[in-house]
Amino acid sequence: MSRAIRRNSLTEQATDALLDYIAERQLGEGDSLPPTGELAATFEVSVPVIREAIAALSGIGLLRRQQGRESVVAAPGATHLSRLLTLRVAHAAVEDDAIQQYREVVEVGSARLAASNRSEESLRELDDALADLRAVADDESLHAADIAFHAALARASGNDLFVLTIDALQPLLHRLRRRVWSGWVNSGGDLTSIVEAHATILERVRERDADGAARAMTDHLAQARLGLDVLSGHVGDSPARD
Known part of the structure; x- marks a missing residue:
């Protein structure tokens, strides 16, 4: 042929x-x-x-x-990569589930590395980000504070690729967070449990507990997964989560 x-x-x-x-x-x-x-x-x-x-x-x-x-x-920054990824995702019709899967792989690794590599300066940044998260007054400030916390965690990891990709994906992650939050609220979830999940991640990072930080991030992302499944009507198809 x-x-x-x-x-x-x-x-x-x-x-x-x-x-x-x-x-x-x-x-x-x-x-x-x-x-x-x-x-x-x-x-x-x-x-x-x-x-x-x-x-x-x-x-x-x-x-x-x-x-x-x-x-x-020149050194391309997150803005250049963000444009490319946004166009790629739009062209390929990448679904929110795929973006959530990305988070479940990359952000667990980011939390683990942050616990191993964090500095006192990065802990202060994470403390400030958590304080902002506790003080949110509306949904949009919640999403902004959530993004800021995870970006600070990526910087604490010391891995520039985590920082670059998470920063570049912020527009897509913001869209995902809005959907996840809607599903989470519909499932009976509240803001307090979300904030405390972030606080647990930070404490494990502070203690340099890499395995604990990874587990805490996994638990937090299970909250996001539940919200997404509720919104998609797939809760009955999902395995039970503790």
Whole structure:
């Protein structure tokens, strides 16, 4: 059976070549690339192709173009990743259940690492986040405080990938939290039990109890799972949870 062979465009090849160039030379944030003419000669393509490749990498935050000067290497932040993930999720019709599964894997690991790696500064940030959570006055402030607590926990983990991905997923997680909260309230759940679940996570982190922090996060996410199942009408299909 014959199979079609897809050929990448010159721009795509030049984009990949630029990424390899940056990696091979270990260029970091703020380092300049050679002029476009020099890059074009290096990769044996036209200057317009190099400009298109630079534009593509600038669009995803890996390069920063400067008027009249060479482009410089940039470090894409959570905003760039958030845009990509939001578009990807919308295009692929990713359901809330998949986002919840992500939380159940990543945030348990984040809590475990936070207990092992937390500093006094990160504990103060978590204390402040918990205080904000205790003081919420409405649903929107609840969701904002909840997101802030989990983001602080990711920073306490010391793992930049946790921080980046959790920050980038905030718009999607905010949407999920609104649905989960609605289901949680419909199931008879209240704010006090949610706040205390966060307090338990923080105490396990404070005590450097990695296993305990992971269990506390698992228990908290079971609250979120129940809320989601109630809203989806799948409570009877879900295994019993303690």
